[in-house]
Amino acid sequence: PDQVHPFAPIIEELQLSNGKGELVKGLHLRTTQERVFLSGAESVSFTVAAVDDNGHSLPLSLRNASAQSVPDSRTPITVIQTPVTFADDGSGRYSGRLTPSTQGFQNYAGTIRLLVEVASGAQQGVAQFDVIYSPDVPASWTGVREALEAGSLNFYVKANVRQAGRYVVSARVDDANGVPFALLQFNDEVAAGSREFRLQVFGALVLDKRPAFPLRLRDVDGFLLIPDKFPDRATMARQPGVIHTSARYALDRFSPAEWDSEERRRYLAEYGKDAETALRQMENLSGK
Known part of the structure; x- marks a missing residue:
């Protein structure tokens, strides 16, 4: 579900613990967090509410809220x-927003922890949220084109890449009826400049599932992978919702050929070597 709807808020409900670390019976904090990773000028929203064991709202007051870097x-x-x-939005639920680039974190990369001190009746506690921030945006989106090539449908998501390196890009495809059809991913080294990330809808998958056209490309996200460092990624801006609708294609334009790639061939070769080694070991054992 997190890959089908990757931009859904993170919802949690935890029993409130008091200043002594003891759980308070009948009192829960229901929280939402818009996202975990963000970069550049992006912001993140949070909500906090109090409910009883049956999910009914309880009075809540907010005593203090502050964000700090976690070294x-x-x-x-x-x-x-x-x-x-x-x-307070009027229903007893409190909402807030953190924009790191304008709130003192513009030169900081790492974890930011938000602590929200709350009270409900005589009980007090703290809601905690963590986000991971990078001040640099490694690339920006510039558009999408599509092409039916070698019996598969390729979406080329365009970007202006400022920082070269390994990029991981994910997108979702729904059919014309809004039914989730495929998760597309790109994972490769990319040079700086005007580039395209190829996201492929494999022809055999189309023939197997027979989706209703046109297909809709939606909810695209991407990041630059930063090895041996924390944070281990610098995110690109999210592209929520449908960003491109394909043309209509007849099914006979798609190929039933099996998936093939250099990586697949390499793995199959390694598996073949392992199988041969295992077979020789069995022959040696049976000969004793």
Whole structure:
């Protein structure tokens, strides 16, 4: 489900613990968090509400809310701390928004922890949220084109790549009736400049599932992988919703050929070697 609807908010409900670390009976904090990873000028929203064991709303007041950097223990840095404004939406649920680039974190990369101190009746507790922020945006989207090539449908998602490296891009495809059809992914090294990420709808899959055309490309996300470092990625801006609708294609234009790639051939060759080694070992054992 998290891949079908990747931009759905993160919803949690936890029993409130007081200042002594004891769980408070009949009192739960229901929270939402819009996202975990963000970069550049992006922001993230949060909500906090109190409910009883049956999910009914309870009175809640917010005493304080602040966000601070969580230092990497290997690298001593000055801790950044800033207040975050929350407001009651009228139903007893409080909502707030953090924009790291304008709230003191514009030169910081790492975990930002938001602590929200709340009270319900005589009980007090804290709601905690973590986000992972990178101030740099490695690439920006510039458009989409499609092409039916070698019996498969390719979506080429265009981008202006500022920082070269390995990019991981994911997108979802629904059919004309809104039924989820495929998860498409790109994972490869990309040079700086005007580039295209190829996302392929394999022909054999189309022939097997027979989706209703046109297909709709939606909910695209991507990031630059940063090995041996934390954060291990710098994210591109999300592209929520449908960003491209394909042309209509007859099924006979798609190929039934099996998937083939250099990686697949390499894996099959390794599996073949393993099988031969195992067979020789069995022959040696049976000969004793």
